[in-house]
Amino acid sequence: NSDISVSEDRSEIDPALLEAKYSELQESDGTPVGDRAAPAGDGSDASELALDRPQQRSWASGIASMADSVIGAVRTSTQAIGISKPEWHTLKSMTVTQRHAELVHAEAYLLRAMLNVAMGDGMLALLKEGWHVRSAYATYRNCYAYVQDAHAHGERVDDHFVSGTYLGMGVFNLVLSMLPAKLLRFIELVGFTADRRLGLELLAIAAGWRTDPATAELLGPPPPASSSAGNGAKSTNGAIHPCGYGLRSEFCGLVLQGYHVFLCNDLFLGYPNFPLVEVVLRRSLQQHPNGLLYIYFEGRFLMTRTSMRDAIERFGELVRKGKGAVGSARSSTTPQAGASAESELITELAAIQVSESEREEPAVGLPQPSAGSEGASDWRQLQYLGHWERSLCLMALGRWLDAAEGFNLLRNENNWNKAVYTYALACCMWEHYLTLCGGVAPVTTARLTEEQQRVLGIVGSLMELVPTLKRR
Numbered sequence: 001n002s003d004i005s006v007s008e009d010r011s012e013i014d015p016a017l018l019e020a021k022y023s024e025l026q027e028s029d030g031t032p033v034g035d036r037a038a039p040a041g042d043g044s045d046a047s048e049l050a051l052d053r054p055q056q057r058s059w060a061s062g063i064a065s066m067a068d069s070v071i072g073a074v075r076t077s078t079q080a081i082g083i084s085k086p087e088w089h090t091l092k093s094m095t096v097t098q099r100h101a102e103l104v105h106a107e108a109y110l111l112r113a114m115l116n117v118a119m120g121d122g123m124l125a126l127l128k129e130g131w132h133v134r135s136a137y138a139t140y141r142n143c144y145a146y147v148q149d150a151h152a153h154g155e156r157v158d159d160h161f162v163s164g165t166y167l168g169m170g171v172f173n174l175v176l177s178m179l180p181a182k183l184l185r186f187i188e189l190v191g192f193t194a195d196r197r198l199g200l201e202l203l204a205i206a207a208g209w210r211t212d213p214a215t216a217e218l219l220g221p222p223p224p225a226s227s228s229a230g231n232g233a234k235s236t237n238g239a240i241h242p243c244g245y246g247l248r249s250e251f252c253g254l255v256l257q258g259y260h261v262f263l264c265n266d267l268f269l270g271y272p273n274f275p276l277v278e279v280v281l282r283r284s285l286q287q288h289p290n291g292l293l294y295i296y297f298e299g300r301f302l303m304t305r306t307s308m309r310d311a312i313e314r315f316g317e318l319v320r321k322g323k324g325a326v327g328s329a330r331s332s333t334t335p336q337a338g339a340s341a342e343s344e345l346i347t348e349l350a351a352i353q354v355s356e357s358e359r360e361e362p363a364v365g366l367p368q369p370s371a372g373s374e375g376a377s378d379w380r381q382l383q384y385l386g387h388w389e390r391s392l393c394l395m396a397l398g399r400w401l402d403a404a405e406g407f408n409l410l411r412n413e414n415n416w417n418k419a420v421y422t423y424a425l426a427c428c429m430w431e432h433y434l435t436l437c438g439g440v441a442p443v444t445t446a447r448l449t450e451e452q453q454r455v456l457g458i459v460g461s462l463m464e465l466v467p468t469l470k471r472r
Contacts, residue, residue: 088142088149096158099143103164106139110168137192140168151241163246166206171255173199178267197223200256206243207253209280218276253280254293261300277301292321292379299389308393315390319383345405349429349458384414395428400435404428419469426462429455 091099113129113136143165147157176187177196184194201210201223209215210222222240243249257280264272281301284294299314391406404425411421433455434441437448445453 087138088145091142091146096161099146099161100164102139103143103161103168106136106143106168107164109133109136109139134191136168137172140165140172141193144169147241151239157241159244159246160248161246162241162243163206163248163252166202166243167248167252167255170199170201170203170206170252174203174255174259178263178269195223200259201240203252203256205240206246206249207256208243208245208249209253209256209276211242214279214283215276218273218279253284257281257284257297261297261304265304272304274301274305290321292318292382295321296382296386296389299386303389303393308396312390312393312397315386315393318386319390321383345401345408346454346458349404349408349425349462381414384410384416391424395424398431400428400432404432417471419466419471422462422469423466426459426466429462430459433459 091102094102109132113132116129117125119125143161147162147165150157173193173195176184176192176194177199179187179194188194204210204215204219209219257277259269260272260274260277263269278301281294281298284291285298288294295314295318299311299318302308302311302314387406387410391403391410394400394403394406407421407425407428410416411418411425414421433452436452436455442448445456448456
């Protein structure tokens with residue numbers, strides 16, 4: 001055994017000397033090395049000889065060779081299919097124009113999907129456009145990862161690209177987070193993310209709310225650093241790439257205002273940030289005093305704060321604003337206008353009959369322009385929405401006939417949901433009938449006055465009309 005060359009730490013053995021020693025011992029008496037008894041002592045030399053059997057050496061070398069082959073094959077295949085780096089790395093080699101083209105392509109995909117779903121056949125159209133929505137989201141996610149990686153390396157991306165990226169990622173995270181928990185788990189399984197705090201933070205940054213001292217304090221602390229990175233991109237201490245005033249910053253502000261004014265209350269998503277909304281709306285109206293969207297947002301905000309009279313005034317202003325305001329002058333009638341407008345409305349409603357034209361089911365899809373609406377404002381549907389909100393406020397104040405005028409106008413000119421408009425109109429007329437009766441409906445109609453009988457007949461005609469206007 002003295003001929004065997006072993007290093008000082010006895011971890012490396014010379015293979016050539018081991019093989020020569022093995023052959024010498026094999027030829028001496030023909031006894032296999034593995035069957036020989038270990039010599040007296042610590043047994044270390046015998047162990048070294050046993051470890052160097054040809055079968056074990058060949059087995060170990062085969063495993064090593066196989067591992068090298070597998071590693072080489074994996075490297076070759078990953079390079080062949082182009083996944084050695086994340087997808088967003090391709091944005092680094094693009095020019096500024098090409099990166100903006102990727103962003104516009106994602107926006108066009110998403111808008112086409114939304115239009116096809118709105119104009120299509122419901123769930124079937126949603127399934128058909130699901131792939132386009134997924135492709136748009138993948139592009140937004142790659143753009144977001146590229147922006148965060150550039151920020152980690154001290155680079156600055158132009159504000160127009162950042163605002164567009166934050167708008168897409170913010171809306172996706174915000175909308176998907178509103179889905180039910182069971183559906184949300186499936187959505188996350190196919191690659192989407194639903195982080196509401198991150199979505200709100202991205203929209204606030206792109207809208208300029210995070211850098212404005214008047215709104216930054218009202219926003220509260222930013223989300224944790226773990227929510228700021230995505231798709232393999234690095235970030236600097238969890239910080240998100242800042243954004244100045246970009247092309248899509250106003251859209252980010254509108255989405256945030258809509259979230260706090262509408263969705264928080266209507267979908268029970270939590271308490272809206274009223275102080276923040278008040279500051280932003282005041283500033284927006286100073287910059288755009290005739291902006292119909294901001295006027296509508298302010299009306300909804302006042303309505304949420306139960307300032308009904310102020311909300312009625314703002315919704316009335318919305319109806320009157322713009323070129324070719326919708327509706328007749330009577331739609332803005334004040335309660336002091338006298339009994340002439342009330343008499344005119346009741347006379348008009350008394351002639352209601354269930355005609356064949358009203359029994360026809362409206363076409364599925366977006367509302368069609370009503371007859372005689374030529375020259376109306378391009379914001380006609382928003383003004384109709386103002387009529388709806390104003391009528392709800394009037395109902396809350398018990399001004400039944402004023403509210404009925406708005407619902408009657410919607411029933412005649414708007415096709416969104418004639419059954420709801422007709423039912424709301426019938427409810428207002430029933431409450432007006434109770435007012436005429438002193439607050440309590442009489443058991444028998446034998447002693448009703450002519451006015452009471454006429455109003456009661458209107459209620460019956462409207463209620464009979466509601467089932468014929470339902471959509472399937």
